[in-house]
Amino acid sequence: MKFKICVTMFSGICLAVAMGTAYAxxxxxxxxxxxxxxxxxxxxxxTVTVKxxxxxxxxxxxxxxxxxxxxxxxxxxxxxxxLPSQKAAMKIVLPESQSQTVEQIMLSxxxxxxxxxxxxxxxxxxxxxxxxxxxxxxxxxxxxLSTDSRFPLPxxxxxxxxxxxxxxxxxxxxxxxAVSDSMFTLPKGTTVKTQSLNAPKAPKRSAAHKRR
Numbered sequence: 001m002k003f004k005i006c007v008t009m010f011s012g013i014c015l016a017v018a019m020g021t022a023y024a025x026x027x028x029x030x031x032x033x034x035x036x037x038x039x040x041x042x043x044x045x046x047t048v049t050v051k052x053x054x055x056x057x058x059x060x061x062x063x064x065x066x067x068x069x070x071x072x073x074x075x076x077x078x079x080x081x082x083l084p085s086q087k088a089a090m091k092i093v094l095p096e097s098q099s100q101t102v103e104q105i106m107l108s109x110x111x112x113x114x115x116x117x118x119x120x121x122x123x124x125x126x127x128x129x130x131x132x133x134x135x136x137x138x139x140x141x142x143x144x145l146s147t148d149s150r151f152p153l154p155x156x157x158x159x160x161x162x163x164x165x166x167x168x169x170x171x172x173x174x175x176x177x178a179v180s181d182s183m184f185t186l187p188k189g190t191t192v193k194t195q196s197l198n199a200p201k202a203p204k205r206s207a208a209h210k211r212r
Contacts, residue, residue, distance in 0.1 A: 026103075026149040026150065026152065027102075027103045027106060027107065027150065027151070027152070028150040028151060028175040028176045029055070029056060029176060030054060030055040030056070030175075030176055030177060030178070030179045031053070031054055031151065031173070031174055031175045031176065031177060031179070032051070032052070032053050032172070032173070032174040032177055032179065033051070033052040033170060033172065033173050033174075034049065034050070034051050034052075034170070034171050034172040035049070035050040035051075035052075035168055035169065035170050035171065036048075036049055036050075036168070036169050036171055037049075037050060037166060037167070037168045038166065038167050038168075039164070039165070039166045040164065040165050040166075041163060041164040041165075042163050042164075046065075046066065048063060048064065048065050049063075049064040050062065050063055050064075050168075051064075053179050053183050053184075054102050054106070054179070055179040055181070055183075055184070056102070057074075057075075057076055057101055057102055058073075058074060058075045058076070058102065058181075058183075058184040059072075059073070059074040059102045059105065059106075059184075060072070060073050060074075060183050060184055061073075068083075068084075068085045069083075069084050069085070070082075070083060071083075071084065073184055073186070074102065074105070074184075075184045075185075076099075077093055077094045077095075077096065077099045078091060078092075078093055078094075079091070079092045079093075079094065080092075080186060080192075082186060082190070084187075087187075087189060087190050087191060088190065088191045088192075088193070089186055089190050089191070089192045089193070090192075090193055090194075090195055091192050091193065091194045091195065092194070092195050093194070106153055107152065107153070116132035116133055116134030116143065117132060117133050117134060118130055118131065118132050119131050119132065119133050119142075122144055124144045124146070124155040124156045124169075124170060125155060125170050125171065125172070125173060127146045127147075127148050127151065127155055127173070128146070128147050128148065129144040129145055129146050129147060129155055129156070130144075130145050130147055131143070131144055131145075132145060138161055138162070139159060139160065139161040140159070140160055140161075141157060141158060141159040141160070142157070142158045143156070143157050143158075144156040144157070150175050150176070151173060151175055154168075155169075155170040155173075156168065156169050156170060
């Protein structure tokens, strides 16, 4: 069996646009996670810090890169892609039929990993994990999936493709911790543009054009 090799462990809010499968409850109602992604290719390396906060049906993903901070926020059916350096954000409101809960978004990661081959068990940051291997398209990977029902998500991922490799490690996890509502609200003064998910309608033809 193969599991899909993901670019990041939490590709974030983009997952909410796709229809998902309902999961039984169990995820902690709130929490904080910090991860370090290290990408190496032909001698060069790049490190990205990812911080994730969630509370009920709100989710915030922060990515600290050499290009600056990029933030994704999910608040109910509203999705925001926020660039603090530009004080600008793009907003999408999902139709109810396409919306997922935070739990569905996060646990969809676990369902992908479980299609791989289980090869053992280990502990990552104090959490017991099942270890899975898999690959596709010339890439191979190993994923450490937490078996803690409060946080049943990948805690470590090792991916390789030719001379390139990526290691993602969870360095901190806090479950059922206090998370402020302000984490899911854009700062005052942010310029927000709304993007529609609906395809643009074709322009109406004039009566004169129809007679031609």
